Structures are given as structure tokens and as C-alpha cells.
Amino acid sequence: MNHQPYEDWLFADPIEEPLTPQQQADLQAHLLECESCRSLAVAWQVVEADLRTGDMIGPRAGFTARWEERLEIEHARLHRRQSLAMLGFVIAGLTLLFTSLLLLAMPLLNAPEVWLWTGVYQGIQLVDNLRAMQESVLKLLSGLTGAVPRVWWVLGLGVLSQLVVLWIVSLRVLTNPRRVTR
């Protein structure tokens, strides 16, 4: 016996795919004569009733608190991963930089005496430059101490220390993982 389209109609959704009155009548007629479809229809009625009355199962008490704990662990893990990524990035950058420098210095390495004299010359230049800078700063400071009143110095240092504290606090707030509270 051909069970189509009756089987399709049997399992069709009454809301999304409603049957026409003619289809319903044809289905009923088929069910009267086909035992296989009739048993399927009965089975489906029982199953559907079970599904429709199936209760909603909830988790153990304290689900939200457990989720918050898990979120904190996740944040800590993310924080650690970001730090590792940053460290990796810095190491990779430094490696690249030193490799480039090494490549640039390769001709010098082939002639060490040139490299040595260049180093000595650069060192002397550096010391000369530092000495010149020191003299300039000292001249500037001696000029300023006379020109700016002592009160302004105190105020300036006070503001500077406040800014340092603010910087440290913001750094801590920004780098600490967020904590979710109920």
C-alpha cells in the first residue's frame, strides 16, 4: 500500500503546515484502512504529548555565581595571553632590530681595527656632547633659579608629584582585569 502523502500529512505541523479539510478527510480515511499508518499516528500522538508536557530543567542553585567565577578565570587567562603576546612582539622586534644592526655592521666586523677606532672616536664624541649638554643645563638652571620665585618651584614640584600619582593609579586601573559583581 502506498503511504504517501498520508505519512507526510501525519507528521505535518498543524500551525506551520495546516492541512486542508479535504486532506484531513483523506488522511482519516487512509488511517481507517492502513494499520501501519494508524499505529504510527497513535505513537506520534503519545510522543507529541510527551514533548509538549516536557518540563524545563534548571541548573543547580548558584549558576550565576559559578559563571562569574568562570568569567574571572577567563579574564585572567586573556590577560596572561595578552601579556605573552606583547612579550613575544617585543622579543620579535628586538630580534629583528639586532639582526638588522648585525647586517649593517657586517662590513665593520670584517675589518675590526676600523670598527675599534670608530668606537673610540664615537665614545670621545659622546663624552664631549654630554659635557656640553651638562654645561648648557647648568647655565639654564642658574638663570632660572634667579628668575623664578621659590613659591613657583614648590608649586611646580607639587603638581608634578600629583601627576605621577595619577599616572600610576590610572595604569593600575587600566591593566587590572574587570571584576563582575552581582
Next chain:
Amino acid sequence: MQDDVNRWVELARNGDPQAFTQLVEHFQNPVYNLCYRMLNNAEDAEDAAQETFLRAYRNLRRFDSSRPFATWLLSIAAHYCIDQIRKRRMVVVSIQDLPVPDLPDNEPGLEAKLGLKQERERIRSLLDSLDDVDRAAVIMYYWYDFSYEEISTALSLTQSALKSRLHRARRTMAQQWLNQQSQPVPAERMKYESPTI
């Protein structure tokens, strides 16, 4: 309530973690129920539900607010559970071999608890007979009253594919029920019964 949900979603998207906690509190039962019906295990369901909320939290900015939040959340849960079932299949553990777990919520009395456990076992065996995507579709349809459109969006299926999947699922479950009726009572059950019967 829908207004509250929309407000919490909006606040959570703007970085208010407490608003997301409200969403967890509000949706814990539907999400857990879906995971439990899909995975048949209280521990796995808890883990899946927690993971669902974490994924939702991480991807909240991608949520399209023109869609209902519940559909989006349950879609994450369903996809996660389908993945878990597929992974579980690789490990040689059959769902059929797993014991019916003790229920997490408190029941009023022993008789009611037994009745509920039997009903849940019946539903479990029916759902077990289905393919993972079909199971998710059936759960969304019968427990959450989702429309075909919502289910097909949530499970990334076309509506005609969903329709044929639901047809197949209904037929499979009816056939499973008939098979259960024709099977004799297993010997394991007999040892708890009176020897005179």
C-alpha cells in the same frame, strides 16, 4: 520582560558587566534545559551552559539587536552542543550507556520525583534516537515554541530543510516509541522486582 532584556543587552553592550549578569540570571534555565536535553548529562549541560554565556559575552558586539536575544543565545547553545556531540562521537562512549543522571532541581516528593524521572527518561530515549541537528530543532520547537523561521535562523538551515528535518524527526520518534512498546522488559529491571511475579 522583553523590554528589560533589551535594556540589559544594551547596557551590557556598553560595557556594564552587571547587566550581563542579569541576562545570565534570566536565561539560565532555558539555556541549561537546551543543553541538558541535547547532551543528556547534568555535568556536561552545566559546562555547555556556562560556555554558552561566555561565548555570548565575548561576541555581544556582534549581536544583531533586530533579532530576539533568546534566539541568538539558544542558537549559540545549540551549535555548541552539536559540536560537543560530534566530538563525543569520536570518543567511544555511547549516550545509551550513560546512566540517567540525578536531577539538579529539588522535587517535592519521592513519588513525584520517580514519575518525573521516568518521563524524562522516556523523552531522553526519544531524543537520543535523533540526529544532533534534528534534536536541536525538536527541542527548540517543542520547548521554546520557536517558529520555523526562528529555528532555521538559529540552526543555519533553510526553512524547507528544517521542515523535512522535523518531519523525519517526528517519524523517527514515533517509530522509536513503537519499537520500545514491542520490546520485552529488560532483565536488569527484573532484579528489583518481586521473584513471585
